[in-house]
Amino acid sequence: MSGEKVSEKGSDTRERILVAAARLLAEGGSEALSTRAVIAAAGVQAPTLYRAFGDKDGLLDAVAGYGFERYLAEKHAMSSTGDPVEDMRRGWDTHVDFGLTHPAFYVLMYGTVRPGHRPAAAEDAYAMLRAMVERTARAGRLHVPVDAAAQAIQATCAGVTLSLISTPAEDRDLTLSPRLRDTVLASLTTDPHSTGPTSGDASADAAVAIHALALNAALGEQPTALSDTETALLRDWLERLAAPR
Known part of the structure; x- marks a missing residue:
């Protein structure tokens, strides 16, 4: 029982530090987020x-994650339109709106770059995006x-x-x-009624690539009659069929 109380107290202290750090970040940007200032x-x-x-x-990673919880709340408030491309369009707009509404958190998540390292919050955001692209x-x-596609987006x-x-609000081109x-x-992406890219290229190669990508994505949905080795081989073939020529 005493161990639970210590753990609970530690959790409360951690939360208090995060709240203080988040407030400093929102009020003064990353420059205000020194350990000395957070401690005080x-x-x-x-x-x-x-x-x-x-x-x-x-x-810093924990504060970025704290901000990402707010981003997630906005994402989860969105219901699917039934059109995966429209869902990606709305997801893009929500992402940009979050950045403009919470610039200090956003810059911490995406603008503070350390070679070979990305905050866990940004990794989680990418996983959400990739899942949306996979549905498409x-x-x-x-x-x-x-x-x-996910990396490009x-x-x-x-x-x-x-x-x-980074642009003064009065000078921003919101278009x-x-x-x-x-x-x-x-x-x-493609038009919902097309078998080829939206550029109008309805070639056989384009149609094969689209169907290969769809089948590859569907393989992760449920077990199949194939063995793991056969599934891996099929995925390799599908990836080769979908690769740009």
């Missing part, structure tokens, strides 16, 4: 902060590999969001994001 704002001793987060990088593939609406969406954040969104999605 949370009313704790330095060893307490380091026990909870390890080091400043651990604290299963619907036969994607004509490039899932990972290539993330890179472009994050880039435009950071660009808008930039929807223009890029529509251009990127049109280059990756």
Whole structure:
């Protein structure tokens, strides 16, 4: 019982530190997020902060995750339209809106780059995006590999969001994001009634690639009669059929 109380107290302290750090970040940006300032704002001793987060990088990752919880709340509030491409369009807009509404959190998640490291919050956001792209593939609406499409969407969406954040509000071109969104999605997806890309290329190669991507995505949905080795071989064939020529 005493162990539970200690754990509970530690959890409360960690939450207090996160709330204080989040407030400093929102009010003063990342420059205000020094360990000394966080310690003072949370009313704790330095060893307490380091026990909870390890080091400043651990604290920054945790604060990014704290902001990501708000992003998730907005994402989960969205219901599916029944059209996976429209869902990606709305997901893009929600992402950009979150960045403009919570710029300090967003910059911490996407703008503070350390080589070979991405905050866990950004990894979680990418996993959500990839799942959405995979649903598009299963619907036969994607004509490039899932990972290539997800990476293109993330890179472009994050880039435009950071660009808008860095531009004074009075100078922002708010048509930039929807223009890029529509251009990127049109280059990756197909019309619902088409067997080829939205560019109008209805060649046999394009149709084969679309169906290969859809089948590859569907393989993860439920068990099949194939063995693991056979499934891996089939996935390899499907990826080769879907690869750009």
